[in-house]
Amino acid sequence: MKKYILFIAIFAAAVFSACNKDFLDTRPTNAVPDDQVFNTVDNAETALTGIWAYMFETYFTFAVPGIKSLDLTSDAMGSDVALTTSYGFRDSYTFNEMSDNTKNRVSAYWTILYKTIDNCNNFLSKIDQVPGDDAKRKLLKGQASALRGWCYLTLAEFYSFGVTNDPSAKSVPIYTDPANPATPGKARSTVTQVYAQAITDLQAAVPLLADYSRSSTQKFKIDGNVANGLLARAYLYSNQPAKAIAAAVAARNGYPLMSGDDYNKGFNDVGNPEWIWGQPQTPSQNVAASTFNFLDVSTPVAYYKSYKADPWFQGYFDSTDVRFRLFQWSTSGPGALLYKKFRFRDPGGMVSDIVLMRSAEMYLIEAEAHARNNNAAKAAEVLNVLRTARNSHLFNGGGSVTDTILLERRKELWGEGFSLVDIIRTGGTVVRKPFKSYTGADSIINVPQPDGSIVKVRGVGHRTLKLPDGSAFVKNSNYYLFAIPISELQNNPNINN
């Protein structure tokens, strides 16, 4: 009899455990169903914080540490950075990377920008139904809208030539609704349409953010100044200079130009009075800061130190210019010209804050907008505000004011991501000259040392002086544009419709 009791007991236990209805319901611990995100406005805010962190703090490879590395790509493909052959951006520099649709970097930026766009689309489609404080809802809508606008603005900059070249050039597809598994890929819109989408989003954001005042430690948050700054860029790049002026002025409001000393502090501190927008970094959150491994050429901890300056670039500065002090010839290894603009703030923690927008750029946008609006006097006046702050000689009409402003952008914004943007939108060309004496011999530089002695350095400049096919750099070369990744071409039958 005992055995039957035992049998019944075990069988009952088994049936009880197996028939428990919840047994098969499991939940993740590092993700939440969307109804737990969009249940209050406060929780919904995490969806903006989260996508922002994704954009900046995701390694695709060590050479693609988040969206900030797009700025480095832009400068690698310009005229003023003489990149070394170190790991990272060397193939962008030789124009072998961004035109090649099979490259990881090509698909990385596409992925980051469009994932952010869909997260914004999803957010905007849901936020109106979420219970909570309306003021906060308004602000979050503004931030989501501006973030999407920034993504479309970035896409408009790199995937086709500028609107002045061909306003109906095919750029990238536009999505404004959240995706589901059945969402088809869309066709490329024109560059004009993509800029228009960016402007629409940013215009929508500005009034929504009007009442918002962020904490000074949270400069990564999009506020009215940031939205206006992005709008100023979008207007200028899409050749609507008149509208860019007011936006640029509004953007820099409250952010005075930094002192000469601050300019020499390494561009690593979001507390800089001139920074309107930036991503702070900490020892435990420093993916974006790893761009300094390339940009920082003087701190030992920087791993690649590949962003050397073109020696010709030094010649654009007055010796009194606060920016000029940052140049130094390297006396070890190949004779490279270091431009020590970017330096790790905390080398032990590999920490440096990341700059995204500062008022100097807004002055330059304003100046260029006046120039393009045929108001040379006003343009020169605004330009000279910046030149005064940098202790450089004032512009007084020698040469084209527009060209002077474009050169000033290269000087002021070196390493901040504007090189290729300016070349594409103005229909310009990359300029790379060998660093040789007029006889064709090597340029030997005498570098004075602290002890008064002189070290002779054989100056090294640009390594790549031609396009990959061996032809010279020209205006509107297809090599300047970013390719659409092969995964998009293979999976989106509509892309070229």
Added chain:
Amino acid sequence: MILLLLGPLAAFSQVRTVTGTVLSGKDKEPLPGATIVIKGTTKGVLTGPNGSFRLEVTDPAATTLVIRYVGMTSQEVPISTTPLTITLQSAGKNIDEIVVIAYGTAKKSSYTGSVSQIKGAELENRQVSSVTKALQGLAPGVQSASQSGQPGSDATIRIRGVGSINASADPLYVVDGVPYGGNINAINPYDIESISVLKDAASSALYGSRGANGVIIITTKKGKAKGSNIDVRVSQGFSKRAVKDYDRMSVDQYFPMYWRALFNEGLANGNDSISSARDASQNLVGELGINPYGSAFPQPVGTDGKLVAGAKPLWNDDWSKAMQRTGHRTEANVAISGATDKTRYLISGGYLDDQGIYLGSGFKRYTVRSNFDIDARKWLKVGFNLSAAHSDQQAPPSEDSRSDNYVNYGRLMGPMYPVYQRDPNTGSYLLDAKGNKIFDFGDYRPDPANPRTNLVQTSGIDKHDVTRDDVSGRFYAEATLYKGLKFKTSYNADYSTRIKHDYTNPTLGFDAEVGGTVLKGNYRTFSWTFNNLLTYENTFNEKHHLNVLLGQEAYKFKYTYLEGSKSGFSVPGIDEPSDAALIGGFEGYSDNYRQNSYLGRAEYDYAGKYFFSTSLRRDGSSRFAPNRRWGTFWSVGASWKMTEETFLKNTSWLNLLTLRASYGGQGNDNLGTDRYYNYLPLYSVNSNLGLGGTFREFLFNEKLKWETNLNLNVGVDWSMFDNRFGGSAEFFVRKSQDLLYSRPKPPSIGYGSVDENVGALKNTGIELSLHGTPIRTTNFSWNIDLNMTHYRNKVTSLPQNEIISGTKKLMVGKSIYDFYIRQWAGVNPNTGVAQWKYTNPDGSIKDTSNYSKASLYYSGSSLPDLYGGLTNTFAYKNFSLSFLIVYSIGGKVLDNDYTFLMGLGGSAGRAWSTEVLNAWTPTNRNTDVPQVNTVAASWTGTSTRFLYDATYARLKSVNLSYTLPKTLMERAHLNNIMVYVQGENLFTLYGHKGMDPEQTVGGTTYYRYPAVKSLSAGINLSF
């Protein structure tokens, strides 16, 4: 007339009594428990403890006795009244063996399913740390890819191809009857009694969803014989790299070649050849950072591109060699086993120290196991099986594209960089105050040559430790409720925890600038399976045999992840997170997965001739939405033992002929270890500067459901000439449908893929295994086992025309193993640039030097045409020699490792393959290597240029053993002493030099730890 007929009957009607002894052929030991049966009847007896028997034969017509013993070739002898001495020879593979199958055992000769069994003795001939590595070549249909030689690593096992594209294709491991959730390398191969590989539906469908990729059943040793027995096995060995690494340039080859790359850079930038040559000569030493020719030759390469007269390198260092050593391996095992009237037990302990051939790598393992079975009551049996393993693995980065990959580091370092600091003028070593050589950290080295590092030194300081603890318990109770009706309940738990400890020191090498780094992680898995089985077995009317099983099973799995990293050590010499200053990251989460199942099986056979089986199982999985959670899996099978039919029964040369077939469906829900909840609309959690964040990382799909596998198996088994020759041939079709697949999406919608059930594919193949004993005399025997497998994989349905993923493209009619990559079109003889093929819209095919413009083409398959193994065993008196050759014919490997050595000069200081010496020049136009040029576009992107034939044959293992004579041992009070030498991977035949031919099933390399060859000697004692 009647008398005439009855006469003989009457004459024979008295009872004949047969007596005798059964002995084993090898050592002439009595065999207790051998069966002696009158041929054609079921009447028989077992031999007693001393091997003797006594049988009374009443049937006057009976003429022959059949003597059988497990693991021996059965024998037939004529009935005689004089005492018989029957000597049974051991069979290489007994066709009549008992095989372990799902929830039970079966006789292989009549089983309806497809099972291959590997005996523990076959594993003992191998010197492997993981069971998975021992499976190669021993069973048809099993593909074992030992892509890594890192001690303690596992091989990838695929059974009958890959039935799934994204979902897991790993087989289910079952240990002592229950699915195993621990680490497979926590199982000491010495503890294994047998391994069964279940390949078709009839054998594995009872495991339902969990057995869709085949099942590997590991049965551990148990106590058998009465009394107690102690076995000791100790071995010592050495190991080296199995095949030579890629040939790389010497300093004298490197310098002129790099000069040429600089020269060509000058030309490409529009300079004339005179200034380009001058610049190249001037800049060469600066670009490479060092002058191994000494200061006497400040420009060692002249403007003619040749080494200047008299220039001799002062050193030529091989970093790859410096990163390696001769590995040392020690293994010791003890087992005590035995039985009393009501208990059977085995206790074993093992120790293994397997030192790797790369510096800083190795594996130490300590294992214990105890098996107890107790007959608690006449109707109740209980038992438990407890095992514990602790291992310390030193696993430096390999299988990783990191620059501190221990395998790549030495391989990629140019020979001009000294390992130890040298006098730049004389080349002699610089010594420190104590007279020791000083490691050179090379801050002068260019970036591709890893400046400020020296892994040869820091491998001894840094740590890449993995500590594992595994505890596994199997508890069961089996009650006989009624005649033939049994109830068995078992609770089975597997606990496995892994602690990773990566440490880089604060003073030297890669992370010195940040004061050293430490990462510590704990990854814990706990799973249990609780099952309750009711079985009924009976024979009706002597001829109808029925066996029914009904049961229920629940499975619960929990994975806990905890990982943190810090940097900035306060002082050198301490390496724990508490000793470092800055937190770099801290993450933790857990995953839960559950399954609930109901299962049943019925087996019926008629007169030992016709066998039928069917099974049914319903599984509910937590991976799917509630309305799609349950899947039903089933199988049917039949076999016909033709040799039991009258028309074959008396064929003396044919001992066995069985035909069998099975069909059934299984499921797969395993989307991967990070995809447990993909039916839910999830937001991933992250944070930004202390603020909580969530974001939509993946598209969800609430319609996900079970992937289904439909397996057809048809086979024939035969055995003849006194079982001296035999084999099995099988044909299988394995269809998978509703494949769980990450279907690519245009990334512009925000997501590169979505998990869906898409398409179908089919694996079709044949397997053949043959065994023979060509020679069998008293003193000498020779056994051969040969197996071969051929299979093809084909996509049979897709929701869209084509899906390109990685180096493969899915298309109906093609295989998921077909490479779909760019086609190499050679170097343009006029320009020296690399070219690939592309197809114009009009269909014409042209060459292009623009890699991204090149078209993708189908370019062969990674699947071998034929693979398998050949084992030869020779026994002469007390000597035994056996060797296993594994082979794989056909198939291709894409060698991406090699491309690192095939750059064109863009990576100054990186080692160069000697093949680059053949680079294009105006005078060497017909070549397969483009012109070197430091600013040239990379040409090493995936293309057929780096696709190589993967055919190989390898002497996987050799074992020579000698058993000491009985007389000697008796004097020493020992049962058995055997001494042996073993070799692994001693010889390899292959094509593409430098690459180990054993790579993944998918045919790609990934900077892996290469296979090792080893030689060891050992002794086996039994007393």
